[in-house]
Amino acid sequence: MKWHRQRSGGGLYPTARAVLLMAAGAPVALVIGVAAPALWTIGFAWMLLVILLIGADALLAPGRNQVAAELTVAGTAPVGSRIDASLQVSARSRVQSAIDLDERLAPVDDVRRTLRGDETQSIPIRATRRGTAHVSALWLRWKGPLGLIWKQRRDDRDHAILITPDLRPVREDSQLLIQQAISGETARREIGTGSEFQSLVQWQPGMDRRAIDWKQSARHATLLAKDWQIERNNQILLAIDAGRAMAEPLGGTPRVDRAVTAALLAAYVALKLEDRIGLFAYAEQPIVSSAISPGVHSFPTLQRLAASIDYGTREANHTLGLTRIAQKLDRRTLIILFTEFTDPTSAELMVRACAPLLQRHILMFLIYRDEELEALAAAEPTEPEDVTRAVAAQALLRERAIVAARLRRMGVHIVEARHDTAGTALVEAYLGLKRQGVV
Template sequence: MRSGGGLYPTARAVLLMAAGAPVALIVGVVAPALWTIGFAWMLLVALLLAADAMLAPGRAKVTADLSVPGSASVGSRIEATLRLSARTRVQSAIDIDDRLAAPDGVRRDLDGDGGTPIALDTIRRGTGHISALWLRWKGPLGLIWNQRRDDRDHAVLITPDLRPVREDSQLLIQQAITGETARREIGTGSEFQSLVQWQAGMDRRAIDWKQSARHATLLAKDWQIERNNQILLAIDAGRAMAEPLGGVPRVDRAVTAALLAAYVALKLDDRVGLFAYAEQPIVSSAISLGIHSFPTLQRLAAGIDYGTREANHTLGLTRIAQKLDRRTLIVLFTEFTDPTSAELMVRACAPLLARHLLMFLIYRDEELENLAAAEPTEPEDVTRAVAAQALLRERAIVAARLKRMGVHIVEARHDTAGTALVEAYLGLKRQGVV
């Protein structure tokens, strides 16, 4: 930890020094022989400054301990705590980056009694840093500021907001388990579980005629959803996904939906991995089994930054294909922006479909829909409506091409996208497609 600082006069010292000028002027006019009094005054103030600097506590004796929570969800409020080591009044300030905000300011007055809290709001996902701690204190005469700057490296891992995951996942998991327990139809799973007595209302295609003849009673096959499936959640973190949707960047909404899907899949004993890319791959996790791997996925998801360049879909999807060694459900969170990037993405998807199952989560752009549907009142409204309709048409064309190729498309509002994705995933499991 590097430190630095220095000594400089207080406002009192400046006023005291400046007060000698008019006194010296008056003395010089009234009694010219006593003109040296002005220099004596300045010398006296200089001596007082030196004495105050010597009597003030040294920098080694004035230190402060800064404790900061290691992680927090985006949009929450945390508290950093400052504890002073010296019994003197000290002014402090901290340097924070743009992922953190201090609603009450970053400056505090410390007096050595207990800890002093500093409220911090987490406003962006990623890793927020407190890079420096500033301390300054006066001498006993109040003429000198003694200041020090300590370089710090306090990191706050700002994770996605998991409240939607906690609120929605339990109901979705319960529905999946209930549906699995009460299943009595063929085609709702891919693994044979047992033979059961056929009952009225069951699908007749479930009857095992060979075993029924052997046991002289109607028996039906009961199926269960296949477990240990492999799922890769791939997030496009390019420039288009940094654009806001409903006041929140698309990539943040994608991360929240991906974590909800990961939590449900891990609870249902499937294997889940996380991949993110922009112009280059950003995050690539192992495909893990068990709910104990969810904190790792959460930590990696927090490190997906906001892209400033176009996503390289060809490179990203090629790396995904190289990463997978068995049939996998690949869920891609992306956005269609222009025909060129969409065409490259469609071409990159074709090799994956030969071996894997591909699903796209696309957010409905309600702003474009409203612009296209708004009744024009001015010529500019017509231009905006035509442009919005053209963008929506391009999105629809790309989505239709992907569907014809065999890609599963989930298009939903931003506030229901996570639930819609999980329901589509559970539907594929029940059909035995995954």
């Protein structure tokens, strides 16, 4: 259905049925005019009749004040989530509706609905970008009883929706990851895998034999093992590349939003494990820089700063960003960088900027697998254009692999994962470094 979206919003206009009726009189009038010129007024009478019917339909149709509509929208939603707007209409006739969305919202399907009488329908929309989104207008239109006229109304609305970073993984995954870090194979206190000596314990089958303290075992006439505790109070900096490449969508959500979600999950787990966390973000210039703070009480501050990271429109200046990070840090730090490789030039600059950091700090990269490129590269070609696309995709994937291999040779820890499991993979890699005593 086509809408006449004048800014004024209201108005009357004919339906397709009225146009067809009016047009149907033209050939009849032409035939009569040729066959019986004296009866030419019949064609004029037909058009006059249609006009009168349209006028009558406009009078009989429900007035603007006889159609009531109520639109309900949630006031807040995490980025990437689905929002179900509820529309209730009360009218004597069938009413068609549509809503106006800004650039931070996208329809899941058609936002137009047809409602009959007193009916309520759900309109699914998706939050695609962080910030304050608006549903600015509700459009309604209905026909007269003869189906010859549309009456249309535009209701100005100001439904503001605060689109926040997606904290669902923090709530859903963090407790499981923390529990794994406290007990089981990824215990927070493990035999022989920590970095701070805790105590001597009775050796039990399954423990690492390298943890046995033979001298103390001989003295006490029983087999004793050293209990090591993973070091606490480590310093971790989460660095987010907020340049143009990170604003590109991945699975329907910008990469930078994926990075913010993974960073907040890692921050929450690290704070619960009594490490210290800071946040840094940069595009062509540094845009966010927080103090490196301990305690879960600092998580709301990190969340607020992460929500302020905007979508970049220019290439990220890795040299400047990583140099500022080096100037910011006064002790050995695990730097987790969320970035994307787009072209060989920017990747080369980033690799060069990483070298000075590795002399003192530990560097970890979180890289999202580009499933779209992988699908293009693996697709069976059926047309010549498919071959071109596959070759281009393979070249881009090869460049990414080369950059990742160079970084690994330099000593950078690379975490490459799907967008839906990246946060968990990052936390597991971080816990692995803690168990190994690297951090």
